[in-house]
Amino acid sequence: MTVISATPGGTTNVVVPRPRTIVLIGSPQPTEGHPNQFVRAAIRCEPKGPDTMWLVEERGYANPKQDSFHADDVKRAAEEAGVELVWFWDSPPAKLFAPINRQAVTSIKRLVAYSHGIAQLTTFCYGWADIDPGLPDFGLANAEVFKLDPARFAPNCEIELNSCNSGSNAVDWMSGEEKPDTSLAKALDRRLGQPVKAWTGRTSYHDINNGGVRILPSEIWTQGSRRPDLKEVASRGIGRVPRFETFNP
Numbered sequence: 001m002t003v004i005s006a007t008p009g010g011t012t013n014v015v016v017p018r019p020r021t022i023v024l025i026g027s028p029q030p031t032e033g034h035p036n037q038f039v040r041a042a043i044r045c046e047p048k049g050p051d052t053m054w055l056v057e058e059r060g061y062a063n064p065k066q067d068s069f070h071a072d073d074v075k076r077a078a079e080e081a082g083v084e085l086v087w088f089w090d091s092p093p094a095k096l097f098a099p100i101n102r103q104a105v106t107s108i109k110r111l112v113a114y115s116h117g118i119a120q121l122t123t124f125c126y127g128w129a130d131i132d133p134g135l136p137d138f139g140l141a142n143a144e145v146f147k148l149d150p151a152r153f154a155p156n157c158e159i160e161l162n163s164c165n166s167g168s169n170a171v172d173w174m175s176g177e178e179k180p181d182t183s184l185a186k187a188l189d190r191r192l193g194q195p196v197k198a199w200t201g202r203t204s205y206h207d208i209n210n211g212g213v214r215i216l217p218s219e220i221w222t223q224g225s226r227r228p229d230l231k232e233v234a235s236r237g238i239g240r241v242p243r244f245e246t247f248n249p
Contacts (some may be wrong), residue, residue: 008078016220017107019154021052022100023083026115026139027060028069029127035069037205038114039077041162043075044213046112055099056116057124057139058155065131071217079246090125097147105151110158116217117163117199119170142187150192159196161185162215167198167247168240178239185247193249202235217242235243 023042028035042054054074061071071087078085088095089149100108116126120142153159161167167185169178185198202218220232235242 001136016103018051019109019161020103020107021047021110021112021149022103023052023054024111024113024115024122024124025054025056025074026113026122026124026126027057028066029060029116030063030065030131031127034205034209036073036077037067037209039069039074041114041205041208041215043077043081044208046110048083050082050084052079052081053084053086053099054081055086055088055096056177057089059089059126059135060128061069063128063132063135088124090136096124096140097144101147101149101152103152106154108153108157110160111153112158112160113140113163113166115163117166117184118160119165120182120187122161122163122166122184139185142182142184145184145187145191148188148191153192153194157192157194159188159194161188161191161196161198162203164199164202165240167196167200167243167245171238176238183247185245189247189249195249196247197244198247199244200240201240202232203242215244217244 022211023046025038025042044053056074058071059072073084081182084219086099113122116123121139124139125135126137129137161184167183169180170182171178183198185196189196204216204218207214207216218232220228222229
């Protein structure tokens with residue numbers, strides 16, 4: 001995109017990068033009830049067309065033990081949405097960061113993640129190790145955010161982490177006390193110098209899986225269930241009440 005800028009000495013052609021949306025999509029767990037929920041979220045919630053890139057964890061979708069939603073299904077969905085599809089995995093770790101860092105300077109207007117997560121780690125591959133030792137949990141961790149190049153992000157970039165506990169602090173398991181400002185969202189806002197929206201507890205994709213467009217806070221009593229969600233009970237027991245909050249640098 002070229003913009004004509006008036007200057008005292010005449011006019012100057014200023015090349016302005018096309019604004020891009022980068023969507024980070026995690027793979028399903030082996031026993032996922034809705035293995036396509038993160039792709040569904042990308043389809044329903046994010047822009048379509050060539051200025052959007054889906055950056056998708058490959059090995060969970062490609063694993064033959066994941067028998068209900070495959071890499072070919074992801075490719076088909078990306079083609080229908082008209083987006084750029086880029087696969088990544090954990091070896092080497094730069095596979096995740098390289099596609100982001102090669103974007104034009106100030107071109108990324110939105111970075112959003114749809115995935116599983118635990119405190120200090122958005123787990124793009126999660127829960128496979130017991131079935132396939134070659135698939136350890138991995139994702140975007142506090143210790144790795146320094147690999148992101150802040151120059152690639154536009155001023156006032158929208159940054160969202162729609163994964164469980166992306167805004168949760170680490171907990172000292174001896175004392176039970178939170179360690180302040182230790183969340184992934186906080187590490188990311190420090191690195192990029194921009195606000196980050198993230199979840200302080202567990203998320204629910206129930207609305208997405210039922211035709212909606214919302215990521216919701218997890219509930220102890222889910223709709224239609226006769227039993228409480230014990231994982232949510234435990235999470236709230238250590239103070240992780242799910243809220244979608246903004247973390248400022």
